Amino acid sequence: MNYSVDKDGFYGDFGGAFIPEMLYLNVKKLKDCYLDIIESKEFKDEYKSLLKDYVGRPTPLYYAKRLSEKYNSNIYLKREDLNHTGAHKVNNTVGQILLAKKMGKTRIIAETGAGQHGVATATVCALMDMPCIVYMGEIDIKRQAPNVARMKMLGAEVRAAKSGSKTLKDATNEAIRDWIANPKDTYYLIGSVVGPHPYPDMVARFQSIISEEMQFQLKEKTGRNYPDKVIACVGGGSNAAGAFYHFLDNEKVELIAVEADGLGVLTGETAATTQIGTEGIIHGSKTLLMQNSEGQITEPYSISAGLDYPGVGPLHAHLFKSGRGTFLGATDKEALEAAFELTKLEGIIPALESSHALAVLNKLDLKPNENVVINLSGRGDKDMETYMKIMDNE
Amino acid sequence: MSNRLENTFKEKQNILNVYITAGFPCLNDTVDIVKELVSSGVDMVEIGMPFSDPLADGPTIQYSSEIAIENGITLELIFKQVEEIRRSVQIPIILMGYYNQMLQYGVEQFVKKATQVGVDGLIIPDMPLNIYQQEYKKLFEKYDIKMSFLITPQTADERIIEIAKESSAFLYVVSSYAITGGKSEIQNYQTEYFKKIAALNITTPKLIGFGISNAETFEQACTYADGAIIGSAFIKALTDSENIKETIKQFITSIK
Numbered sequence: 001m002n003y004s005v006d007k008d009g010f011y012g013d014f015g016g017a018f019i020p021e022m023l024y025l026n027v028k029k030l031k032d033c034y035l036d037i038i039e040s041k042e043f044k045d046e047y048k049s050l051l052k053d054y055v056g057r058p059t060p061l062y063y064a065k066r067l068s069e070k071y072n073s074n075i076y077l078k079r080e081d082l083n084h085t086g087a088h089k090v091n092n093t094v095g096q097i098l099l100a101k102k103m104g105k106t107r108i109i110a111e112t113g114a115g116q117h118g119v120a121t122a123t124v125c126a127l128m129d130m131p132c133i134v135y136m137g138e139i140d141i142k143r144q145a146p147n148v149a150r151m152k153m154l155g156a157e158v159r160a161a162k163s164g165s166k167t168l169k170d171a172t173n174e175a176i177r178d179w180i181a182n183p184k185d186t187y188y189l190i191g192s193v194v195g196p197h198p199y200p201d202m203v204a205r206f207q208s209i210i211s212e213e214m215q216f217q218l219k220e221k222t223g224r225n226y227p228d229k230v231i232a233c234v235g236g237g238s239n240a241a242g243a244f245y246h247f248l249d250n251e252k253v254e255l256i257a258v259e260a261d262g263l264g265v266l267t268g269e270t271a272a273t274t275q276i277g278t279e280g281i282i283h284g285s286k287t288l289l290m291q292n293s294e295g296q297i298t299e300p301y302s303i304s305a306g307l308d309y310p311g312v313g314p315l316h317a318h319l320f321k322s323g324r325g326t327f328l329g330a331t332d333k334e335a336l337e338a339a340f341e342l343t344k345l346e347g348i349i350p351a352l353e354s355s356h357a358l359a360v361l362n363k364l365d366l367k368p369n370e371n372v373v374i375n376l377s378g379r380g381d382k383d384m385e386t387y388m389k390i391m392d393n394e
Numbered sequence: 395m396s397n398r399l400e401n402t403f404k405e406k407q408n409i410l411n412v413y414i415t416a417g418f419p420c421l422n423d424t425v426d427i428v429k430e431l432v433s434s435g436v437d438m439v440e441i442g443m444p445f446s447d448p449l450a451d452g453p454t455i456q457y458s459s460e461i462a463i464e465n466g467i468t469l470e471l472i473f474k475q476v477e478e479i480r481r482s483v484q485i486p487i488i489l490m491g492y493y494n495q496m497l498q499y500g501v502e503q504f505v506k507k508a509t510q511v512g513v514d515g516l517i518i519p520d521m522p523l524n525i526y527q528q529e530y531k532k533l534f535e536k537y538d539i540k541m542s543f544l545i546t547p548q549t550a551d552e553r554i555i556e557i558a559k560e561s562s563a564f565l566y567v568v569s570s571y572a573i574t575g576g577k578s579e580i581q582n583y584q585t586e587y588f589k590k591i592a593a594l595n596i597t598t599p600k601l602i603g604f605g606i607s608n609a610e611t612f613e614q615a616c617t618y619a620d621g622a623i624i625g626s627a628f629i630k631a632l633t634d635s636e637n638i639k640e641t642i643k644q645f646i647t648s649i650k
Contacts, residue, residue: 018493020450020519021544021557022568163456164446176449183548183571281494281520282447294468295498296446 001322003248003315009197010286012322014314017196019284022180026188027284029103031198037102038095038205050094051209054127055084057091059210061217061373066345073366076227077348077376078214078243087351087378088207088239089120089191095206097124100187107182108132110189111175113140113168113235114306114353115147116378117191122156132156135174137167140305147382165299168235168309172283192236193313196284200241200313207242214373215246222371229364231256232375233356234327235271235307237316239377244325254326256364257316258356260302261329271300273312274320274327282310288317303332303386304352306378330359336390339380351378352386398486399514399540399563402437403599409621410612410650411438411601412628413490415458416475417467418444419632424475427632430639432483434646440517440623443472443491450519450544454626458633469499473511480512488542488563490517501530505537515540515563523560531560542566542601547587554594564599567591567619569606580605580614588618612649624649 002012009015009031017027037043051057059079068075080088093110100108108125110132112118118134125132134151138160141148151158161170172195179188193200193207211230219225226247232240234257247253262270270276277288282297289311290298300310312320319325330338335352338359343349350358354377366372380387402409412431416424428439444459444467451459476487489508496504496518508516516539521530523543534541540563545554547570558565569584591600602615607627615622628645635641 016522016525018520018522018525021549022450022546022571024546024553025548025550163453163460169447173447173449177452180450181571278498280497281492284449284520291494291498293498295492295495296463297494298446 001324003318003324005197005201009201011314011318013279014285014287014317015197015200016286017284018281018286019196020180023176023196023284026179026183027196033103034099034198034202037099038202043098043102046098047095051091055090055094056082057209058213058217059083061214061221063221064346067342070345071361071366072368074222074371075361076221076371076373078210078373080210080239080375080377081348081350081354081379085116085120085123086381087116087120088210088242088375089117090123091209091242092191092203092206092238093117093120093124093189096187096189096202097128097130100189101128103187105185105187106130107186108189109135109175109178109186110191111135111168111171112191113137113171113308114304114351115140115144115151115382116306116351118156118158119147119150119154121189121191122151122154125156126154133178134158135161135171135178137161137165137171139166140168140171144305144382145385167300167305169297169300176283192238193241193315194236194283194285194311200285200315203238204241204245204315207238208245210239210242210375211244211246214243218371218373226250226253227373228370229254229256229372230375231258231357231360231372233258233307233353233377234312234316235260235309235353236311237313239375241313241315243373243375248324255319255324256326256328256360257319258360259327259329260304260307260335260356261331262301262303264331265329269301271302271307271309272329273310275329277311285314287311287314288320303335304356306351306353307356328360328363330356334359339387348376349380349387350376351380352383354378397514397538397540398484402486403564403620406437407620408616409437409601410435410646411440411488411621411623412436413440413442413623413625415442415444415455415462415629416472417462417465418458418629419461421465421467421471423638425478427638427642428479428483430642431646432485434643435650436485436646437621438486438488440488440490440625441472441476443469443489443495445492445495448492452626454629454633458629469495469504473507476513477511486514487512488515488517489513493518493521502533505533505539508539509537513539515542517542517566519544523557527560544568547571547583551594554591555596558596558598561598564601564620565596566623567600567602569602569604569615580611592618609649
C-alpha cells in the first residue's frame with residue numbers, strides 16, 4: 001500500500017482538488033511550484049534556521065516517568081507544546097509564509113478553530129511584515145478569547161464567520177471566499193492537512209519535522225529509530241500527519257489517531273468523523289466527512305475548538321479505510337480527565353486537543369517493553385477557562 | 395424532443411436567466427416563483443439546490459440556502475417541484491448545486507431523475523472539468539443533460555476554449571473576481587475581459603453572471619454575451635418582499 005500522495009493529489013480514493021473555477025488558477029499555481037520551492041536548498045536552509053532559532057526546535061522527546069509507571073509502558077511525549085506560540089501549528093506557518101513570499105504574495109489569509117493556527121499565522125506575518133486576516137467562527141471567538149487577543153496584538157485582523165455552525169468549517173468557507181475575491185495578491189495559509197491538493201501534502205510535509213525528530217530522538221533514547229505506537233489527536237489531522245509521516249511505510253509502528261467523540265459518538269454531539277462520517281467532498285477535498293443523506297455537511301461538536309471539524313484530511317481517510325491507522329475516540333469527559341491526570345503526574349498542562357490523545361492510554365493494551373510516543377500537540381494556556389470551570393465544579 | 399436550451403439560444407437574444415433557491419423563502423414557493431418569473435418574461439431559470447457549504451456563493455445565496463434547508467428542502471422535493479413546474483412551463487430549467495449532493499444521491503440516479511422531471515442542464519461549480527470528462531461526460535450525454543462550466547477573468551485562453559467546448563448548455567462567464575452578490579458596477583477590467591472572450595470566437599452560447607443586478611448591468615452584459623444570469627439581487631428582493639408576486643413582476647420589469 002502506498003501512503004503518499006499521487007500526482008493528482010489523491011491518497012488512494014481520497015484527496016484531489018474539487019474547487020470552483022474561481023480557485024483553479026490559484027491552486028494550480030501553488031501546485032505547480034510548491035515542491036520546487038520547498039525542496040530547494042535556499043528554502044530548506046531558511047526554513048530549518050527559523051525552526052531552530054525562532055520556533056525552538058527540536059522540541060524535546062520527554063520520557064514521562066510517572067505516566068509510564070501508571071500505564072506500565074514506556075511513554076514519551078513529543079513536546080510540540082514547547083514550540084513558540086504553544087503548538088505544532090507554527091511548523092507549518094513558518095513554511096508556508098516563506099513559500100508565500102517566494103511566490104510574490106503580499107497578503108495572508110487564514111482560518112482558525114482553536115486559534116492556535118491563527119496565532120501561528122499572525123506570528124509569522126508579524127515576523128515577515130505582511131498583512132494578515134484570520135477568519136474564525138463567532139462561537140470560537142468567544143471560547144478562545146486569549147488567542148483572539150494574541151492575534152490582535154500580533155497585528156492580525158480577526159474576522160468573525162457568522163454562518164452555519166459559526167465554527168471552524170464556516171471560518172474555512174469564509175477564507176476560501178476571500179481567496180476567490182482576491183486571487184492575485186493573496187496567499188491562503190491553510191492550517192491543517194485539509195483543502196484541495198496540494199495543501200494536504202504540503203502541510204503534512206511541513207509538519208513531518210515532528211516524526212523526523214522523533215527518529216533520532218528515539219534512536220538516542222531507545223536504541224531504535226521508531227516507536228511501537230504513535231498516538232495523536234485528529235481534527236483535520238495536521239499534528240497526526242506530522243507525527244505519523246516518517247513511519248507511514250513502517251508497518252511495525254502502530255499509528256493511533258484519536259478523534260473527539262464529544263458527548264459520545266451516538267449522541268449526535270460529536271466530531272468523530274471516521275466513526276459516523278461517510279465519503280464525500282468538503283472544502284475541495286474528497287474525504288470522510290459528517291453529512292446527512294442529502295450530502296449536507298452536519299455540524300460537529302467537541303469541547304475542543306481545534307477538533308471541532310466535520311471532516312478529516314484525505315491522508316487520514318486513507319489510513320482509516322486501508323486499516324493502516326487505528327482510529328479511536330475520546331469524549332469531552334475523558335479528555336478533561338486526561339488533562340488533569342497529565343498535569344498532576346508530569347506538571348504539564350496540555351491543550352484540550354492533545355488531551356484527547358492522552359485519553360486513550362487506558363483503552364490500549366500497553367506492554368511494559370513497548371515504546372509509545374504521544375504527540376503533545378499544544379499547551380493548555382488557551383483552555384484555562386474550560387479547566388477553571390471544571391475545578392470550580394469540583 | 396428538441397432541446398429547450400438549443401432552441402432558446404437559437405430563437406432569443408438578450409436572454410435573462412434568473413436564479414432562485416429551491417425551497418426559499420417558503421418550502422413550496424418554488425413552483426409559484428418560477429411561474430411568475432415566466433409570465434414576467436424571463437427566458438430561463440436556474441434553480442439552486444441548497445447546500446450547507448456553498449463555496450462559490452456569497453452571503454445572500456448562502457442565507458437563502460440555510461433557510462431552505464431549515465424549511466426541509468430535499469433533492470426529492472426539488473425534483474417534484476420541477477416536475478410540477480414542467481406541467482405548464484416550457485422555458486429551459488437548469489439545476490445548480492454542488493458535487494457532494496450529487497455524489498450522495500448517486501450521480502447516475504441524479505442525472506436520470508433530472509431528465510425524467512424535465513431538467514435541461516446542470517451547473518456544478520466544484521466538479522472539476524477533468525473529472526467530468528473522465529467519469530461523467532458519456533453519462534450526461536446518454537441522458538441528454540447539458541452542462542455549463544464557469545470561466546473567470548483568471549481563466550487562460552486555452553482553458554476557456556476547452557471549457558467552452560465541454561459546456562453543452564452555455565458557457566457561464568463569471569464577471570469578476572468575486573463570489574455571487576458582489577459589486578454592482580461593471581468595471582474596466584471586466585469590459586476588457588468580455589472583449590477578450592468575444593475575440594476568441596467561441597460558438598458556445600455565453601451568459602454572464604455574478605454582479606448582474608439591474609437594467610444597466612444586464613444591458614452591458616448583453617453587449618458582450620447572449621444574455622446574463624441574475625441571482626443574489628433577485629434573492630435579496632425576495633428576502634425583503636412582502637408580496638412575492640408583485641416583487642417578481644416589478645423586479646423583472648425593472649430589468650427587461
